[in-house]
Amino acid sequence: MFSATERTAIRAELITLATEDPRIAGAALAGSAARGTEDAWSDIDLLLQLDSAADEPTVVDDWSDTIDTRFGVADTLDVFAVGVRYRVFLLRSSLQIDVSFWPPDQFRATEPAFHLLFGTPNTPTNPIPLNTDTAIGLGWLYALHARSAIARGKLWQADMMIDELRNRVIDLKCSKVGLNSWHGREVDALPRPELEQLEATRVANLTTEDLEAALMLLTDHLLDEVAHIDVSRAARLEPAFVELRRPAR
Known part of the structure; x- marks a missing residue:
């Protein structure tokens, strides 16, 4: 396990590398730092x-080699978002390092947590808010697949669909009170009654009975969240949700 002192030293070394690399025009810290x-x-x-x-690929490769040589990399993962590569490094110490490589015209703050180290960022943008329409649609879609999986005796598939349904309910609950559900960042800050509702939908045993019980609760919670956003949409969905709540057997 890495220590806070080790993390601070590695971050300082990375910042020095950035300032000394002529291919890097700017740098910033994000996240908890x-x-x-x-x-x-x-x-x-x-x-x-x-x-x-x-040349972006060359810079990425060079930085990856340097980080491996200096700190010991166990594995990497590339995530691409809006033309930006986020290379995630897992060190052998289990420390995670996220280094993102931004085209010069895209380097900017995309969330409040942005601490400029050097360079000139572009105009900041706000995080994209949750698309509640999509969350609702995915919610009932996962509910449908959970029901059919239970009926077919595919209990693991049903459990996975119920987990996805719960995540969409969580998205809607967080959006309602202005919390960020991305990667579960602020879910723990939901009001205690909301968390207790969610806790009751956890499947204790992989049985048809427990899966059906979770599905019924979650469809109720989903409908409640839809009603908070759009009463008429909730009214249109209610007959289908009544059918979803019926035992699959």
Whole structure:
């Protein structure tokens, strides 16, 4: 397990590397370090703005080799979002390092947690809010697949569909009170009664009875969240949800 002291030293070394690399035009910290909320489990989030003449794949490869040589990399994962590559490094110490490589015209704050180290960022943007229409549609879709999986005796599939349904309910609950459900970041801050509702939908045993009980509760919660957003939509959905609540056997 890495220590906070080790993490601080690695982050400082990465920042020095960025300032010394002529291919890097700007850098910033994100995440808990930018918010001032680091704890023993925090990772490192470093944003790099590429110089206009830099070759992105070459810069990524060079930085990856350097991080491996200096700190010991167990594995990496690339995530792409709106033209930006986020390379996630898992060190052998279990420390996570996220280094994102931004085209010069896209380097900017995309959420409040953004601490500029050097360079000139572009105009910040706000996080994309939850698309509640999509969350609702995915909710009833997962509910349908959970019901059919239970009826077919595919209990693991049913459990996975119920988990996805619960996640969409969580998305809607968080959106209602202005919390960020992305990767579960602020779910624990939901009001206690809301969390107790969600706890009751956890499947204790992989049985038809427990899965059906969870499905029934979650469809009720989903309909409640729809009604909070659009009463007429909830009214249209209610007959179908009554059918969804019927035992699949």
